[in-house]
Amino acid sequence: MIKNRKYAAFVAVVLVLFIQPATQAFAQNTSGTLDVSTPLDESSMFGEQNQLVTVIDAATAAQGVQLVEDTKTYPVFLLEGDVSAGLGGSVSDSSTLGLFGAVNLSDLSFTFTPQKDMDFNLTMSGTFMPSTDSGLSIAAQDLDVTGYADIRTSEFTRFYASASYTYNTSDSGSIYETSDGFSLDELFLDTAINRKVFFRLGKQKVSWGVGYWYKPADVLSLAAVDPDDPTADREGPFAFKTDMPFGKLNHATLYVVPPTTDSDGNLSGVSAAERTDIVVGGFELSIAGFARSDMEVKPRLMFMFSGAIGDFDIYGENVLAYGSDRIYVRKTGTGSYETYRVENTPIFQSTIGTKYSWENSDGLGVDLQVQGYYNGMGYSDSTVLFAEAAKKAVYEERYGATSKTVTSSMDSIDLQSPGMFYLAGSASVSDRFGEGSGIVNTDLSCYALFNFSDGSKRLKPDFSLTIGSGGSKLDLELSALTALGEAGSEYAPKGNKVTPALSATIMNVTTVTFGAPIYLNDDYSFKKSSYEFSLYWDILKLEK
Amino acid sequence: MKTKMVQLKKGTSLLILLLLALFCAKAQDGGPPPGGGMPPPGMSDEELTKPVSTDVKTYTAKDFLSLVRQTDLRSSFYNSDMTATITMVSVSPERGTMTRKETIYRRDKDDAFLMLTLEPESKKGQGMLRVDNNMWRYDPTSRKFTHTTLKDQYENSTARNSDFRRSQRAWDYSVTSVADGKLGKYNVWVAELKANNDEVPFPYIKMWIDKEHTVVLKVEEYSLSKKLLRTSYYTNYAQIGTSYVPTVQIFQDGLIPEKRTQMTYTNISTKAVPDDVFTKNYLERMSQ
Numbered sequence: 001m002i003k004n005r006k007y008a009a010f011v012a013v014v015l016v017l018f019i020q021p022a023t024q025a026f027a028q029n030t031s032g033t034l035d036v037s038t039p040l041d042e043s044s045m046f047g048e049q050n051q052l053v054t055v056i057d058a059a060t061a062a063q064g065v066q067l068v069e070d071t072k073t074y075p076v077f078l079l080e081g082d083v084s085a086g087l088g089g090s091v092s093d094s095s096t097l098g099l100f101g102a103v104n105l106s107d108l109s110f111t112f113t114p115q116k117d118m119d120f121n122l123t124m125s126g127t128f129m130p131s132t133d134s135g136l137s138i139a140a141q142d143l144d145v146t147g148y149a150d151i152r153t154s155e156f157t158r159f160y161a162s163a164s165y166t167y168n169t170s171d172s173g174s175i176y177e178t179s180d181g182f183s184l185d186e187l188f189l190d191t192a193i194n195r196k197v198f199f200r201l202g203k204q205k206v207s208w209g210v211g212y213w214y215k216p217a218d219v220l221s222l223a224a225v226d227p228d229d230p231t232a233d234r235e236g237p238f239a240f241k242t243d244m245p246f247g248k249l250n251h252a253t254l255y256v257v258p259p260t261t262d263s264d265g266n267l268s269g270v271s272a273a274e275r276t277d278i279v280v281g282g283f284e285l286s287i288a289g290f291a292r293s294d295m296e297v298k299p300r301l302m303f304m305f306s307g308a309i310g311d312f313d314i315y316g317e318n319v320l321a322y323g324s325d326r327i328y329v330r331k332t333g334t335g336s337y338e339t340y341r342v343e344n345t346p347i348f349q350s351t352i353g354t355k356y357s358w359e360n361s362d363g364l365g366v367d368l369q370v371q372g373y374y375n376g377m378g379y380s381d382s383t384v385l386f387a388e389a390a391k392k393a394v395y396e397e398r399y400g401a402t403s404k405t406v407t408s409s410m411d412s413i414d415l416q417s418p419g420m421f422y423l424a425g426s427a428s429v430s431d432r433f434g435e436g437s438g439i440v441n442t443d444l445s446c447y448a449l450f451n452f453s454d455g456s457k458r459l460k461p462d463f464s465l466t467i468g469s470g471g472s473k474l475d476l477e478l479s480a481l482t483a484l485g486e487a488g489s490e491y492a493p494k495g496n497k498v499t500p501a502l503s504a505t506i507m508n509v510t511t512v513t514f515g516a517p518i519y520l521n522d523d524y525s526f527k528k529s530s531y532e533f534s535l536y537w538d539i540l541k542l543e544k
Numbered sequence: 545m546k547t548k549m550v551q552l553k554k555g556t557s558l559l560i561l562l563l564l565a566l567f568c569a570k571a572q573d574g575g576p577p578p579g580g581g582m583p584p585p586g587m588s589d590e591e592l593t594k595p596v597s598t599d600v601k602t603y604t605a606k607d608f609l610s611l612v613r614q615t616d617l618r619s620s621f622y623n624s625d626m627t628a629t630i631t632m633v634s635v636s637p638e639r640g641t642m643t644r645k646e647t648i649y650r651r652d653k654d655d656a657f658l659m660l661t662l663e664p665e666s667k668k669g670q671g672m673l674r675v676d677n678n679m680w681r682y683d684p685t686s687r688k689f690t691h692t693t694l695k696d697q698y699e700n701s702t703a704r705n706s707d708f709r710r711s712q713r714a715w716d717y718s719v720t721s722v723a724d725g726k727l728g729k730y731n732v733w734v735a736e737l738k739a740n741n742d743e744v745p746f747p748y749i750k751m752w753i754d755k756e757h758t759v760v761l762k763v764e765e766y767s768l769s770k771k772l773l774r775t776s777y778y779t780n781y782a783q784i785g786t787s788y789v790p791t792v793q794i795f796q797d798g799l800i801p802e803k804r805t806q807m808t809y810t811n812i813s814t815k816a817v818p819d820d821v822f823t824k825n826y827l828e829r830m831s832q
Binding site for chain 1: 624627635636637638639654664665666668675676677678683685686687688690727728729730745746747754757759761762766767768769771773775777779780781782783784785788791794796798799800801802803804811812813814815818819820822823824825829830832
């Protein structure tokens with residue numbers, strides 16, 4: 001059994017390494033040649049051979065002119081991504097030094113295009129290592145496989161499906177834990193009527209809201225915003241979308257979310273959401289409404305805006321809901337809690353943010369962003385949720401009895417964004433020095449998030465240094481993700497913790513990483529720590 | 545009493561939203577696009593079209609600005625839409641040779657521009673829409689639109705977002721000196737210009753303009769400290785009616801000699817583009 005699994009992992013790695021040259025032989029060679037070994041010769045570029053102007057008849061141009069023959073042929077096989085090999089290790093207070101050799105795949109992607117407007121793709125990331133243990137869990141770590149099929153029969157008609165599989169995901173320190181397993185990310189059909197009304201039918205990502213860290217108007221997304229990666233894609237619902245552009249840049253969009261069945265076979269309500277986007281000067285204004293027939297999610301009106309005032313970009317979202325979606329909990333005695341709801345009363349949520357960006361032509365740049373959030377659906381004092389029993393009471397009220405530990409990372413609207421008052425911000429300063437092979441770029445940045453309702457904070461200072469074009473000599477990054485707060489709080493679910501990390505890529509070939517999650521007691525004294533490190537050499541670097 | 549207060553609050557909120565919607569609808573048209581069909585600052589339409597002397601000694605800065613404006617107009621399509629496929633080959637020490645293919649749609653009379661990435665596969669479906677002062681970038685992975693700025697460098701190459709839109713140098717710059725010159729076999733005007741606003745990525749530029757066709761052959765772009773950041777070459781043009789498309793453009797990085805990008809235009813068309821192309825919906829629909 002062990003032998004078989006080791007064999008499977010070995011075969012996977014060998015396939016990746018040795019099929020690649022063969023695959024590339026079939027791949028479409030779209031790269032042109034551009035010789036940069038010698039300076040450009042102006043007298044040659046604009047010499048006797050140069051024909052500066054080619055006159056094209058206007059009538060011909062109206063039909064389309066192919067100045068250079070398009071040599072693209074089908075089918076196309078394409079392999080992209082990076083493969084590196086090396087060793088990794090870890091040591092902690094409770095374990096001895098462990099070292100392992102490994103092969104790391106980074107977005108290794110295989111695309112098959114049998115004909116124009118038809119693409120199939122499979123992308124894989126993960127670390128594969130030999131194992132003496134009895135299970136595949138040691139042979140593959142942080143495995144993430146995604147695939148999609150994109151088939152268009154016309155400019156308007158399209159079928160798209162994407163799915164992913166994650167396995168043995170290591171603790172990234174994120175607030176929202178990634179659950180292993182298979183997931184259907186999107187599955188939809190596009191169609192249209194007369195270039196006027198456009199439809200998307202099926203499971204789809206829907207990203208409403210203009211905020212960066214907080215998006216109270218994003219009522220259709222099924223997953224919360226990850227504060228450490230606010231731009232990451234999030235799961236959307238199965239919905240029927242109708243989009244009708246009008247005027248120059250305006251849109252009216254209607255989503256209808258059909259009922260779904262829960263594990264007991266009960267049908268949920270039907271949801272409908274309408275949004276109208278209007279562009280006024282340099283501002284985009286959006287007015288939206290949402291309702292669900294079973295009132296599990298309360299009806300609401302939303303107003304969003306984004307634009308610029310002078311050198312500052314500003315954005316905001318305002319939500320007026322009739323009742324709260326949340327099941328609340330309060331303490332009734334020692335260790336006992338009761339749940340309650342807030343209904344039939346207007347509840348307001350509002351966020352506003354601003355961004356400022358400045359860069360001069362000599363490479364000095366400054367970026368600032370700040371966003372505040374008032375969450376009327378949150379607790380003014382959310383410390384009640386520090387207790388596992390409180391979380392469990394809420395969870396059981398919504399989903400029924402459970403024996404598992406309920407954490408704030410659980411995908412539950414009752415536990416997400418529990419606070420009422422939030423503030424987030426980021427700042428960065430970058431600069432460039434020198435030129436040629438000795439060009440140096442530096443960037444010093446930090447983001448910070450505060451939940452004033454439970455006192456938790458999260459910040460990450462980061463310093464990066466690159467030497468050579470794009471870090472061709474050295475690409476160094478130092479950071480320290482820091483969570484401060486009591487265990488069970490939103491931004492520090494495991495209590496006070498600092499994770500210093502270093503990553504250095506030398507000559508674009510060798511990458512060294514070091515990370516040391518350090519857990520601190522409530523008085524910030526040392527509690528425990530572990531150390532992880534790796535050293536990888538790039539074997540393959542394929543154009544991405 | 546409490547119920548009445550709630551109803552009052554609801555009614556007031558609705559009224560505010562409705563008033564806002566009415567105001568938005570009224571304000572729909574916005575102002576004219578900067579640099580649209582208008583002459584540069586300090587110039588009238590009459591001055592823009594007056595005959596240009598061939599003797600550089602008689603040239604004034606305003607004369608040359610008129611010439612720059614003519615190059616802007618010649619590179620624009622005010623009487624039709626323009627569509628093209630652009631192949632970009634970029635070379636840099638850290639990434640080797642990279643190839644990208646984009647489709648662009650331009651409606652210069654509305655200052656509307658849309659770009660979609662066709663290749664490489666990993667970037668396919670990424671796009672950008674700009675109409676007047678509104679610019680969105682679309683990420684097909686998160687299905688999210690974000691605002692961006694024309695100052696952005698385009699995907700770590702020596703090209704910039706502003707290289708794809710219609711030219712408006714006469715609007716953004718003032719002429720500080722003019723001279724005669726020669727570039728290869730071509731007789732050229734050589735002028736130094738200084739930016740009159742901080743929206744442009746290069747505060748100082750130097751232009752070489754072909755005398756015969758009044759098209760730009762070369763531009764050197766400098767930083768605030770007068771360091772050469774980039775040299776652009778326009779070695780071939782396609783003339784369609786009164787408009788010129790630079791079909792081959794080469795961008796040489798000024799700080800890193802081994803960093804260079806070549807853009808080649810193919811499949812040029814002036815066929816009318818449907819209105820729905822210049823919408824966010826189109827970007828979303830055509831993305832991966």
